[in-house]
Amino acid sequence: MLRTRIRPQLSLPALAVALSFAYGSAAAVELDPKAISIKLPDQINWVANPSGSESAVLVGDPNKPGLYVVLNKWKAHHNSKPHSHPNDRFITVISGTWWVGTGTDYDPEHLQPVSAGSFVTHYGNEIHYDGAKDEDTILQIVGIGPATSTPAPAK
Template identity: 40%
Template sequence: MKIASIFAIGLIGFCGIASFASAEDAHTMVAPNDIKWGPAPKVLPAGAEAAVLFGDPTKEGLFALRLKVPSGYAIAPHTHPADEVVTVISGTTNLGMGKTADRSAAKALPAGSFFALPPSTAHFVYFDEETVVQITTNGPWGLKYVNPADDPQKTQ
């Protein structure tokens, strides 16, 4: 019984510290109608829109970004320098693993799906319908194409 009491008191103390720490930071709430869409980062193929919901993808620290892509959109095989944590908000994401875009090996992930990839994991995505995904990770955000010629920032 003493151990349970000590554990409960410790847990209450920890929760109090956590509440105090978060009370010092500004909170963030974003309703769907308040999302401000703009052009996606130039490292992505043209046609996507992005909205930063929290944090700053160009700086160190946690951020949340929504990406809206049109039907037919695709991102060639690539990696990221940090964990990539993705929730499919609407539509369907077709996720394939590896250094080549073998669509027959991709898995369709409908709205409500979630995936997390460790740093440097080669993968590709494509979309058969307009889709919105939310990416949550630590910045600075980056994307490195397996084949540098796939990078839309490269001039021909």
């Protein structure tokens, strides 16, 4: 028994019209600003820091008590010195490779790489240092403020 499939034929102009209606109706929908807020990359306000990084506050205020979410961009060839924060911080590596170390002895030759997509917890009051080597690295940091930084005691 011979079976044949019937395929509807859609001309190229008809396909273009159908797609434009589908796209046009989807693009015309207005989102309710009470339900959702979107910041596009060019709307994120990056601020330079003396450490060779830039930061952008997305939610909250890291200088005040409460939840905050910031983006941190380590510029290539910049690292922090050993320090600690009073509260746990939860970090996702968004892009690049982040380089981390622990302890009071600053040793940039033995930093450990953390690749994009990784999740790291910095525990409160524990000493660490971090930064970027040959490429810029972007991190998302979530924590409870105030997000102060205390330099490690000198040896």
